[in-house]
Amino acid sequence: MSTPSRVSPIAWLVAPAGLFFLLFFLVPFGVMALFSVLSGNPVQRPNVTLTGRHYDRMLGDSLYIESLWSTLKIGAVTTAAALLLGYPLAHWLARMRSRGGHALLLMAVIAPMLTGIVVRTFAWITILSDRGVINATLTGLGLLLAPLPLMYNELGTVIALVHIYVPFMVLTLAGVIGRIDERLEEAAMSLGASPMRAFLEVTLPLSLPGILAGSLLVFALAISAYVTPYLMGGQQVLTLPMLIYQQVAATFNLAFAGALGVVLLAVSLILIVAYNHVLGRVARREDLA
Amino acid sequence: MPPPLPTASPASITLERVTKRFPGGVVAVDKIDLIVEPGEFFSLLGPSGCGKTTTLRMIAGFEAADEGRVVVGGRDLTHVPVHHRDMGMVFQSYALFPHRTVAENVAFGLRMRGVARPEMAARVASALAQVKLEGYEARRPAELSGGQQQRVALARAIVIRPPVLLCDEPLGALDRKLRQAMQVELKELQRALGVTLVFVTHDQEEALAMSDRIGVMNSGRLEQVGAPADIYDRPRTRFVAEFIGEINLIEGRVHDGGFIAADGRVLPVSSEKGEGAAALALRPEKLRIVSSGAGVIDGVLSDASFLGDQVLYTVTLADGRRLLVKERNPGTGALRQNGSTLGVRWEPRDAVILRNA
Numbered sequence: 001m002s003t004p005s006r007v008s009p010i011a012w013l014v015a016p017a018g019l020f021f022l023l024f025f026l027v028p029f030g031v032m033a034l035f036s037v038l039s040g041n042p043v044q045r046p047n048v049t050l051t052g053r054h055y056d057r058m059l060g061d062s063l064y065i066e067s068l069w070s071t072l073k074i075g076a077v078t079t080a081a082a083l084l085l086g087y088p089l090a091h092w093l094a095r096m097r098s099r100g101g102h103a104l105l106l107m108a109v110i111a112p113m114l115t116g117i118v119v120r121t122f123a124w125i126t127i128l129s130d131r132g133v134i135n136a137t138l139t140g141l142g143l144l145l146a147p148l149p150l151m152y153n154e155l156g157t158v159i160a161l162v163h164i165y166v167p168f169m170v171l172t173l174a175g176v177i178g179r180i181d182e183r184l185e186e187a188a189m190s191l192g193a194s195p196m197r198a199f200l201e202v203t204l205p206l207s208l209p210g211i212l213a214g215s216l217l218v219f220a221l222a223i224s225a226y227v228t229p230y231l232m233g234g235q236q237v238l239t240l241p242m243l244i245y246q247q248v249a250a251t252f253n254l255a256f257a258g259a260l261g262v263v264l265l266a267v268s269l270i271l272i273v274a275y276n277h278v279l280g281r282v283a284r285r286e287d288l289a
Numbered sequence: 290m291p292p293p294l295p296t297a298s299p300a301s302i303t304l305e306r307v308t309k310r311f312p313g314g315v316v317a318v319d320k321i322d323l324i325v326e327p328g329e330f331f332s333l334l335g336p337s338g339c340g341k342t343t344t345l346r347m348i349a350g351f352e353a354a355d356e357g358r359v360v361v362g363g364r365d366l367t368h369v370p371v372h373h374r375d376m377g378m379v380f381q382s383y384a385l386f387p388h389r390t391v392a393e394n395v396a397f398g399l400r401m402r403g404v405a406r407p408e409m410a411a412r413v414a415s416a417l418a419q420v421k422l423e424g425y426e427a428r429r430p431a432e433l434s435g436g437q438q439q440r441v442a443l444a445r446a447i448v449i450r451p452p453v454l455l456c457d458e459p460l461g462a463l464d465r466k467l468r469q470a471m472q473v474e475l476k477e478l479q480r481a482l483g484v485t486l487v488f489v490t491h492d493q494e495e496a497l498a499m500s501d502r503i504g505v506m507n508s509g510r511l512e513q514v515g516a517p518a519d520i521y522d523r524p525r526t527r528f529v530a531e532f533i534g535e536i537n538l539i540e541g542r543v544h545d546g547g548f549i550a551a552d553g554r555v556l557p558v559s560s561e562k563g564e565g566a567a568a569l570a571l572r573p574e575k576l577r578i579v580s581s582g583a584g585v586i587d588g589v590l591s592d593a594s595f596l597g598d599q600v601l602y603t604v605t606l607a608d609g610r611r612l613l614v615k616e617r618n619p620g621t622g623a624l625r626q627n628g629s630t631l632g633v634r635w636e637p638r639d640a641v642i643l644r645n646a
Contacts, residue, residue: 188397189351191449195370206388
């Protein structure tokens with residue numbers, strides 16, 4: 001008899017995904033992180049040394065610090081707005097009894113994702129720009145003298161990002177909310193909780209894992225977005241991905257681009273861990289000892 | 290505003306022509322009239338889809354009645370929302386809050402009512418003691434067995450001292466032994482609290498064992514309301530007769546104060562008024578096997594099933610119909626022989642006549 005294998009044969013099925021992750025994430029990230037602390041390209045120049053000058057340059061230049069702050073702010077505001085807009089929609093979707101209605105709403109949530117990000121961003125430009133639908137209507141009616149600054153700023157960037165990423169929030173939340181037993185809210189109501197109180201006491205805390213997952217997804221997508229901030233911000237809003245692209249494509253300074261990427265990743269990870277921690281604390285907090 | 294603390298005194302429940310229609314035109318509950326007395330243990334019994342759970346959910350306020358009134362303790366609750374009805378509810382799935390401990394689950398209703406902490410702690414402790422769950426305060430529902438979860442659900446419902454306790458198949462998920470133990474406990478608890486209890490079940494044995502009165506439901510209507518013995522011994526409709534226990538039905542008609550079977554044979558019944566098509570209903574344990582020719586009908590014994598305390602015999606009549614006969618286990622180990630010809634008889638007072646609707 002052969003000795004029983006310690007590894008389940010199913011486990012080998014994750015091998016392709018693992019290999020993909022290794023080749024196209026860990027290796028590039030390692031190379032990028034390595035470049036960011038080297039004085040030059042080791043392939044071209046054999047006598048490179050370790051250096052912290054790329055990080056010094058970033059920390060010493062307010063342009064990069066401000067754009068990091070702006071990136072994180074856009075990410076946080078986009079996540080918060082997507083959560084506030086997406087939660088009621090996800091709740092509605094998860095609790096819908098009619099199968100037809102459920103399918104229609106699901107289609108409505110997913111359909112925008114079938115259109116490219118560039119196309120959707122240009123749609124927002126036609127709505128929000130100085131001569132776009134909103135401003136043209138309001139000034140045409142004489143309600144405004146000058147157009148409202150709806151884009152080429154963080155507001156326009158956030159509006160477009162929320163629109164693009166809210167389906168990720170809705171789908172993640174709907175999955176979690178759909179698994180919460182509706183009888184729990186009924187039990188809470190039978191014990192004297194108003195429908196709103198029952199939601200706050202039962203469904204909301206039980207959907208925290210979905211809030212966490214959806215927020216992380218949207219935050220990660222929003223801080224790494226390039227096309228939308230580029231088009232909606234109109235060079236007035238500089239986010240870190242735009243500066244990284246500039247370093248790679250225009251300046252060819254791969255080491256400095258690597259340093260910017262490492263800092264963005266590190267700061268995001270710290271924020272994500274902190275967010276996770278706070279939500280965990282909220283979930284464990286109880287009103288009764 | 291949290292609702293005020295309810296008093297512990299049991300309330301009556303009155304349903305007046307209560308009707309519930311679901312989208313698509315299905316009438317789930319059809320003009321039900323029912324009065325449940327204060328302190329009564331009342332079971333709604335019926336097959337799945339008969340409307341018993343919908344009726345309970347209308348009393349609780351989870352479903353709005355399309356017609357009729359729901360009056361509890363003299364107060365018309367028809368348009369009062371769930372959270373102002375002050376009723377304890379135990380769900381089939383228990384519906385315990387998975388993110389809260391046992392103590393927090395039980396305290397929930399008290400917290401909603403703004404009960405002060407010392408009183409809350411005392412009442413949670415006494416409710417948990419009542420369901421014999423001391424020492425489990427800090428556990429989470431997922432760490433408890435099904436029976437223990439059931440007890441937490443019960444404690445959570447009774448801690449608010451509701452005048453009415455509603456139970457939706459609360460023992461359905463438990464295994465047989467535990468279910469029987471919980472039946473006794475629930476009955477004792479109900480007596481001790483003096484609460485009016487409405488119990489929904491599809492299990493006729495459970496309903497017979499626990500209830501003061503039973504309402505048998507079928508297709509959204511109450512077929513019969515009465516004490517367990519009443520329902521069992523004197524069923525008023527074929528549905529009730531067949532749904533509860535085993536029964537032999539012999540088709541025929543009532544004529545001249547007696548009963549004539551379809552084959553023309555006159556069968557013994559206590560005197561019956563009126564005329565018309567009917568069925569004669571006989572419980573298997575009311576039939577007796579006698580020697581051939583000495584009974585009302587002769588037949589051939591075609592099957593014997595040993596049930597432990599009793600033996601169930603199947604007697605096949607000349608026209609192919611079968612009668613079930615239950616006899617006490619004689620304890621001699623000897624069962625009657627298949628294939629033997631014998632007679633079956635019964636006392637006229639044990640025969641129930643069911644009129645065709």
